Every structure is written in structure tokens, then in C-alpha cells.
Amino acid sequence: MQQHWLVIWYGVSSFIFGLLLFFPTRKLILAMSVNRIQRRTQREITAEELEKLKKKVTIISAIISLTFAFFYNRVLMFKYFGGIG
Known part of the structure; x- marks a missing residue:
């Protein structure tokens, strides 16, 4: 049960x-x-170009920020909780 909550977290x-x-x-x-x-x-760029x-x-930016967040959080999980799954 502990692992399940850790994966959700x-x-x-x-x-x-x-x-x-x-x-x-x-x-x-x-x-x-x-x-x-x-x-x-x-x-200057036009409004449609913008x-x-x-x-x-x-x-x-969505790809970059989500990828970084998941990798960074994975490193923290391994460091403090010994990994997940």
C-alpha cells in the first residue's frame, strides 16, 4: 500500500x-x-506571427517543463525514498 501512494504522489x-x-x-x-x-x-513582428x-x-515549453519536472522528481524520489515501482 505504501508503494501505491508513493506512485500517486x-x-x-x-x-x-x-x-x-x-x-x-x-x-x-x-x-x-x-x-x-x-x-x-x-x-517588428505582426500580430499573426506572434x-x-x-x-x-x-x-x-510544455514538453520541456513537464519532462524536467518528472526527471527531477524521479531523482528526488530515489534519493529520499529509495525509488518507486
């Missing part, structure tokens, strides 16, 4: 941690992408 805490990391990660990647495009094209870029950045 691992999943829930990893997802919440990933969700907390998602918003600043998205903002950082969006700012870097907008600056890169503006520097490359030597003009919307397309936001969709791409949202997917990329």
Missing part, C-alpha cells in the same frame, strides 16, 4: 511542479524567439 507532484515551471518557461522562450526573429528580419509563435512556444 510522484505523478501528482511532478505534474504540479511541471505546471509551475510551464509559465515562466513559456515567457522566457517566447521572449527569446521574438527577439531572434526581430533581429533576423530587422522589423500568435503562430505563441502556439509553437506553448508546445515546446
Whole structure:
């Protein structure tokens, strides 16, 4: 029974941690992408270009933040609880 709750705790805490990391990660990647495009094209980006870029950045930041959260939480679980499953 102890292992079952540990697996649930691992999943829930990893997802919440990933969700907390998602918003600043998205903002950082969006700012870097907008600056890169503006520097490359030597003009301001349009609203429709910004919307397309936001969709791409949202997917990329979700993948990065959730992957990092699950791996980081896995390391902590092994360190303090001897692993799960």
C-alpha cells in the first residue's frame, strides 16, 4: 500500500511542479524567439506571427517543463525514498 501512494504522489507532484515551471518557461522562450526573429528580419513582428509563435512556444515549453519536472522528481524520489515501482 505504501508503494501505491508513493506512485500517486510522484505523478501528482511532478505534474504540479511541471505546471509551475510551464509559465515562466513559456515567457522566457517566447521572449527569446521574438527577439531572434526581430533581429533576423530587422522589423517588428505582426500580430499573426506572434500568435503562430505563441502556439509553437506553448508546445515546446510544455514538453520541456513537464519532462524536467518528472526527471527531477524521479531523482528526488530515489534519493529520499529509495525509488518507486
